[in-house]
Amino acid sequence: DIFSPTAKFDYVVVPNQLCANRYESHMDKNRIKILGSPRYNDEWLDLLKRNVTPYRNDKGKYKLKAVLFLRPHQFIVHVEEIINNIRLVAQFQQVHLVVVQHSRASNTGLSSTSAIGIDKFSNVEFVADEISPTALIQWADVVMDLSTSITFEAIKYRKPVLCMENLHGNKSTIAYYMPRTAVFCRDDLYDAIEQLIQNPNYTFYTEEERKRFIDDMIDVPDGEVLPRYVEFLQHALGKEA
Numbered sequence: 001d002i003f004s005p006t007a008k009f010d011y012v013v014v015p016n017q018l019c020a021n022r023y024e025s026h027m028d029k030n031r032i033k034i035l036g037s038p039r040y041n042d043e044w045l046d047l048l049k050r051n052v053t054p055y056r057n058d059k060g061k062y063k064l065k066a067v068l069f070l071r072p073h074q075f076i077v078h079v080e081e082i083i084n085n086i087r088l089v090a091q092f093q094q095v096h097l098v099v100v101q102h103s104r105a106s107n108t109g110l111s112s113t114s115a116i117g118i119d120k121f122s123n124v125e126f127v128a129d130e131i132s133p134t135a136l137i138q139w140a141d142v143v144m145d146l147s148t149s150i151t152f153e154a155i156k157y158r159k160p161v162l163c164m165e166n167l168h169g170n171k172s173t174i175a176y177y178m179p180r181t182a183v184f185c186r187d188d189l190y191d192a193i194e195q196l197i198q199n200p201n202y203t204f205y206t207e208e209e210r211k212r213f214i215d216d217m218i219d220v221p222d223g224e225v226l227p228r229y230v231e232f233l234q235h236a237l238g239k240e241a
Contacts, residue, residue: 036222
């Protein structure tokens, strides 16, 4: 069990109960602190939006702007099918797709249009991970991913999300909470892109689903996440505010 070494620590801090479940068999529950997401809470996202350099790409002007976030290959990623799905999206000339390299995914062969044989398509490009995900999400009309948490940010901004369940061997948390975001085959992807071309604001989830997701995964037990981390650290260090 990869989580068993955590038993040597005084505390394990996690954002939600889903993460806490991984550690409960290895330590007393009182040592597991559920404090909410330090990355996707409103206060931190507002700070990021004010400080990141906006992503500018004139190639996406007057088109549906799509971003696909890749994932390290060791997490059961189906590289050949990723290429097939990129090629499918490239067929839509009304779409401009930006494929984002993961910082640990450089050896998957997914690095450029020439690497996957779609040089003739000018509406697909690859970018490295030095561009802020926040800037890319702000730019995008739709965010596509392979079960990475970066789409949590898109949900907070009420952006349309497509969980590419056909491209990896896991089940996305977002797809669990918002089933209509799940893409299980190329037909699903084709239909979703057509839907978004007609209506770029179509989100594939309800506000009720979104709220339940945020309440369970990010704002746990409420939206005052960063103050809760400060309070915990002060307590753990034996200091008073």
